[in-house]
Amino acid sequence: MGLSGIQDSTGQAGLQAVRVLLLSNSTARHLKETLIGTGLRHGLRLDVMISEYEDPEVLLERDRDGIATFGPDIVVVAMDVHAFGLRPAPGKPEGAAAIADRALERLRAIRGSIGSSLKKPVVFHTLTPDPAHVRLHVDRLIPGSHVDLVGRVNAGLSEFARSSGDLLLDVAMLSERIGQDNWYSARHWALAKYPFAPENAPLYAEHLVRLVALKFGKSRRVLVLDLDNTMWGGIVGDDGKENLLLGPGSPVGEAHCALQAMAKELRNRGIVLCVSSKNEESVALDAFRTHPEMVLVEEDIAVFQINWTDKAANLQALSEILSLGLDSFVFLDDNPAERAQIRFALPQVAVPEVPKDVTEWIPVFQSACYFEATGFTAEDRDRVAYYRADARRTAQLKSFARQEDYLQSLDMELQVNPFDAIGRKRIAQLISKSNQFNLTTKRYSEADVASAEADPRRITMQMRLSDTFGDNGMIGVVIADIGTDAIDIDTWLMSCRVLGRGVPEATLDLLVARARDLGKEFVRGVYVPTKKNMMVADHYRNLGFELIGERPGGETAWELSVNAYQDKKPPIRIRDAVGARI
Amino acid sequence: MDKQADIVVRLQTIFREELDLPNLQISSHSTPDDVDGWDSLATIRIVAAVEREFDREFEAAQIESIRSVGDLISMIAV
Structure with a gap:
């Protein structure tokens, strides 16, 4: 499908309409659709008029009426190094200055011509050296070498744009970034006078459109x-x-x-x-x-x-x-x-x-x-x-x-396993390291973890969360004791990396299910405050537990009735190997 | 599908895209004279797309001598 359809259908989509006149001395029509497409990404509906393979000053004169009818909002003087010749005059400083001055004089005249008829902002291109000319390390030492001439024009152009208030698209910088050998395609220059390799069109368009967007008030601050x-x-x-x-x-x-x-x-x-x-x-x-x-x-x-x-x-x-x-x-x-x-x-x-x-x-x-x-x-x-x-x-x-839609889009899967030999080291590590989302901050060694693993009166859970971005690794640990009428949570901790993703809710659903299976009426937990775990002070309250006790020092005890509990069912698929074992 | 027919199908997708002609039908006999908008610059765009699609790179002289879809096919099928 062509881009003309997009242009028509997005008229009311809050895109800003901007008409761009692009004047190129080389071939440029192949850039049109890339520019329009790039504009959409920057909130612009670009209408692009391209003049190619013609000196801008000639076109501005010849097609005065056409340009006026088009009514550009911004003019891009897309002249590359070929437009200026810049034939080396090695070892002739005065000659070099004269060649550069001629190029700059031309640019000033084009600016004057645009200014007198259009009064619109102008974007100039800096020049990148023509790879057809000799380029050696010594060239920077030789006045009048091609690279010296290019440097002089770029310096003069920068000074000119600084005073005229025009914009510079630093093509020299773009080509440096990706390498001049990648910027040009000698084959495409020979075949069709492409000013740069066709695969660089998206890069060029991105940077040009960014400048255009900037001129029309869209900037990052x-x-x-x-x-x-x-x-x-x-x-x-x-x-x-x-x-x-x-x-x-x-x-x-x-x-x-x-x-x-x-x-x-x-x-x-x-x-x-x-x-x-x-x-x-x-x-x-x-x-x-x-x-x-x-x-x-x-x-x-x-x-x-x-x-x-x-x-x-x-x-x-x-x-x-x-x-x-x-x-x-x-x-x-x-x-x-x-x-x-x-x-x-x-x-x-x-x-x-x-x-x-x-x-x-x-x-x-x-x-x-x-x-x-x-x-x-x-x-x-x-x-x-x-x-x-x-x-x-x-x-x-x-x-x-x-938030709910976002969580759905993450396509999360929580894998819950009882403690096992493979997970032991990482479980002990999480238990010793987690300070923030940690209800009791009890520290257990690897040996303690192993004994919890073997204890039939304890429920142990190690949790891994994966999502569309991959596996987050082990993100949660729970240890709970099976009491006479309740499951008592001894340890509940989670990595803050997965905060706000519904993992505590999913964990509680699992704990309540376990309590039901075991015929227990309650799930109980305590919060033991430390310097670092304030974030979970209201953890149990937020999950629907009732406060049943407070101790000096801020420790609180909480209880949840299993019968009244409604599963929270956050948007996470559960693969539960703990429940399967009971 | 034989190899040539497969190439024509893929070329047709490219021609439709590059010339913005969604219903264009081409055959190995199609030439710039039969296809709207197929000028020398369009050839360059088409060749760039063909090079991407078939992971090939052609010499300037070959590209210069393209006079029909058949020429393109024989370049690709080498």
Whole structure:
């Protein structure tokens, strides 16, 4: 199907209509559909008029009426190095200056011609060297070499665009990024005068459309960063501040530092930094403020949202607090499920799909050029302080309405097994390490785990959760004692990584089923407060238990009646090997 | 389906896509004269798509000498 159909049907879809006139000295018509398609992704309905294989100044004169009828909103002067010749004049500095000046004079004249008839914003291309010319290491030392000429034109063009207020599409940077040998296709230049290899059309279109979108008010201004395994390596609530991977000494620690340094650079460009993290606020903020290897400091962050609510709710709150639209947000988080939730709930937020290995994040993040700008002013520099001062108020957290749909889309499967020899080590590890989602914080050794495994008066559960993103590994452990009239929960802990996914509800369904099978009337549990497990203080209340006792020190005892219990049935498939054995 | 017929089916998909003609029917005898919009630049686009589809790369001289769908088929079928 052609793209013309899409154009017609999306007229009322909230897309902004923009007419683009693209003037190319080479072949360009093959770019049209790629540009239109890319525009849709940026909220633009592009209408593209392409003039190809003709000098722009000739076309502007010859087709004055056609251009006026089309009525472009923006003009792209897509001239590549072939348009200017730039034949080397090695060893002749004056000659080199004259050649570059001629090219710049031409660009200024084209700008003048567009300005007099259209008064529309213009995008210029920087030049990337023509691979047909000799290119040696020595060329940078030789005035008048081809690469010297290209450098002179790019420098002059940059200066010109800075003063004229026009936009630059830095084709030189794009071709450097992917390599000039990959940028060009000599075969396609010879066959059809393609200015670059056809497979680079999507890359070119992405960057050009980003600039066009920017000119029409669509820009990214806010970077929201997660803390655990994003800002630093490790989980501060479980591992403790002193065990975080941050700073020299480990490749992961260095990568997190580098990421912070990049964020700081963005902040200095006027990008508003925020933190959204599922954590105990005091614990996370303490690490942020006092970890000696932190590159970012508290003042760099406009707003901290540290709580246990879902991240879509937190991003919405951030948007309200900052009075900046969600379409100006970029969300960086190591957890693919968090990223998916944001994409699902708030599709207008940009969510980079970073690789698993944090050392590889920066190139992926940088290649997207999220925070493109038309320039840089003193106001940009001071913007962050302004937002910080303005962000003292808090917004109401409204949980994301379609949470259930999102959970369905994750296609989760919970595999529940009794303790066994294979799981023993990992179970003991979770028991000794989990601090936050841990109701009693009882620590058991591997030997203790083995004896629980063999004890017929105990119910043991080890839980693994898999979803569309893969296997999350072992994420939960339960140990319960079979009493006379009840199942008494001795240990219930879960990895915070799978918070908000319905796992506790599924676990309780299983425990109640077990109680029914055994003819018990109640499920009972206690909460023993520690410095780190405040997040589960209301765990039993939230699940429908009744408070039956309180002890000094804050310990609480809870009871659930099995008869009155209605299964919660969260959207998780259960593969239960514990029940099967009883 | 014999090999040539299979190639024609895949080429037809490419021609329809590249020329934006959803009902186009081609045969090995089709030439630029019979097919709307099949000019020399369209040939380049079609060849780029053919190279992707069949995981091949053709020489400029071969591409230059394409005068019919049959020429394309014989390039692919080598």
